[in-house]
Amino acid sequence: MKKLAALIFLTMFMVFAAVSRADEQELTLASGNVITYSRFPAPGSNLLLWFSSERGFGKAERQAAIELSSKHVEVWIFDLASALFLPQTPSSLDSIKAEDMKSILFHAAERSGNLCVYAPGRAAVPVLRGVSASPEIRARVLLMHPNFYSRVDALEGADYLDFGNLNAVDVLVLQPRRSAATPWVENQVEALRRAGANTALMMLERLREGFWVREDATDYEISEGKKLSERILNWMKGGE
Amino acid sequence: MNPVKLVILFVLVLSSPQLVAAGGFRKLDSVLPPSLVLPDMSGASTKLDDYKGKVVLVNFWATWCPPCRREMPSMQRLQEKMAGQPFVVLGVDSAEPREDVMAFLEVVRVGFPILLDIDSTVTKRWKVYALPTSFIVDRTGRIRYSLSGPTEWDEGEAVQLIESLLRER
Numbered sequence: 308m309k310k311l312a313a314l315i316f317l318t319m320f321m322v323f324a325a326v327s328r329a330d331e332q333e334l335t336l337a338s339g340n341v342i343t344y345s346r347f348p349a350p351g352s353n354l355l356l357w358f359s360s361e362r363g364f365g366k367a368e369r370q371a372a373i374e375l376s377s378k379h380v381e382v383w384i385f386d387l388a389s390a391l392f393l394p395q396t397p398s399s400l401d402s403i404k405a406e407d408m409k410s411i412l413f414h415a416a417e418r419s420g421n422l423c424v425y426a427p428g429r430a431a432v433p434v435l436r437g438v439s440a441s442p443e444i445r446a447r448v449l450l451m452h453p454n455f456y457s458r459v460d461a462l463e464g465a466d467y468l469d470f471g472n473l474n475a476v477d478v479l480v481l482q483p484r485r486s487a488a489t490p491w492v493e494n495q496v497e498a499l500r501r502a503g504a505n506t507a508l509m510m511l512e513r514l515r516e517g518f519w520v521r522e523d524a525t526d527y528e529i530s531e532g533k534k535l536s537e538r539i540l541n542w543m544k545g546g547e
Numbered sequence: 548m549n550p551v552k553l554v555i556l557f558v559l560v561l562s563s564p565q566l567v568a569a570g571g572f573r574k575l576d577s578v579l580p581p582s583l584v585l586p587d588m589s590g591a592s593t594k595l596d597d598y599k600g601k602v603v604l605v606n607f608w609a610t611w612c613p614p615c616r617r618e619m620p621s622m623q624r625l626q627e628k629m630a631g632q633p634f635v636v637l638g639v640d641s642a643e644p645r646e647d648v649m650a651f652l653e654v655v656r657v658g659f660p661i662l663l664d665i666d667s668t669v670t671k672r673w674k675v676y677a678l679p680t681s682f683i684v685d686r687t688g689r690i691r692y693s694l695s696g697p698t699e700w701d702e703g704e705a706v707q708l709i710e711s712l713l714r715e716r
Contacts, residue, residue, distance in 0.1 A: 490675075491671075491676065
């Protein structure tokens with residue numbers, strides 16, 4: 308019994324110690340809005356900017372950020388909808404100004420020249436607007452099942468948002484195979500390429516969108532969700 | 548605009564079946580369907596054209612999609628409810644291997660044809676961007692309604708729309 312109590316205490320201590328590694332930072336955007344973001348510090352030059360999707364930011368993401376920081380990748384997490392007091396919806400992310408995203412990217416570039424941006428779902432919209440508005444900054448962009456439709460109608464078709472010039476931006480699109488978007492992902496990739504981005508596609512087999520946070524996750528999705536930090540690290544390096 | 552006119556306009560908009568059908572159904576202007584020819588679970592080729600003269604519910608779905616799985620039993624109940632009438636459900640499984648569909652159908656048994664769109668050709672041709680997406684085809688072979696998202700097919704508006712199409716000659 309004593310051993311069990313000690314183990315529980317030790318586990319709780321480790322979790323607390325890990326969580327306490329994050330600190331809250333403030334940043335003033337071009338619009339004058341002041342936002343807070345979570346910083347998971349790490350030594351070295353690798354910096355990952357993680358923008359939450361329209362689903363917000365959960366425990367699994369926080370855990371991945373903690374693990375990444377222990378692997379010498381500093382992580383800054385931006386839940387922009389929450390930070391700007393907007394509802395967690397795709398339209399909230401659409402409303403974020405390119406100039407504000409530029410503020411974030413320039414602030415990050417002061418910390419590191421080795422910048423990587425991770426954006427799941429609709430977070431692709433502010434991120435791509437931001438990198439398009441910041442050609443001076445070289446950043447590798449990881450888009451997890453991106454959604455940047457401007458219009459979707461069954462039987463009629465879909466249009467994609469125009470981000471302007473994405474010349475020389477390196478984009479890796481990560482697409483879970485088990486998604487209604489999978490048959491259309493090549494069109495998304497093509498839209499990014501037309502804008503000038505160097506775009507590659509990686510299909511994530513046997514996984515669904517948001518696999519790391521799904522309440523109905525399969526055993527495989529749970530095991531892959533636990534490896535999210537490891538996967539992101541590999542994707543940052545450009546490989547699987 | 549004066550308030551009375553505004554109220555009248557509001558009532559007209561709400562009551563116009565041209566703009567919105569109830570329950571999230573989108574009323575279409577008798578659209579000619581894209582080609583649909585696919586193998587069923589036994590490998591036999593099935594065409595939408597084979598069902599001319601019947602009202603057809605074409606449902607795009609996938610086994611990994613929870614709302615698709617949830618609405619599947621209600622489609623089976625609908626098929627049973629419409630027994631003896633010129634009505635059929637066609638389930639089009641989108642972009643999955645046959646084995647996955649087989650495993651699902653062993654758990655959830657349905658009595659209507661399940662067609663396999665393994666390479667998603669038909670999904671793309673019908674421009675289906677969300678799952679489930681359903682289309683109701685009238686007896687002349689024209690698409691009259693679409694629905695993105697799930698519903699309870701054996702009750703309420705879904706049944707009313709299908710019955711209204713069955714009453715058409």
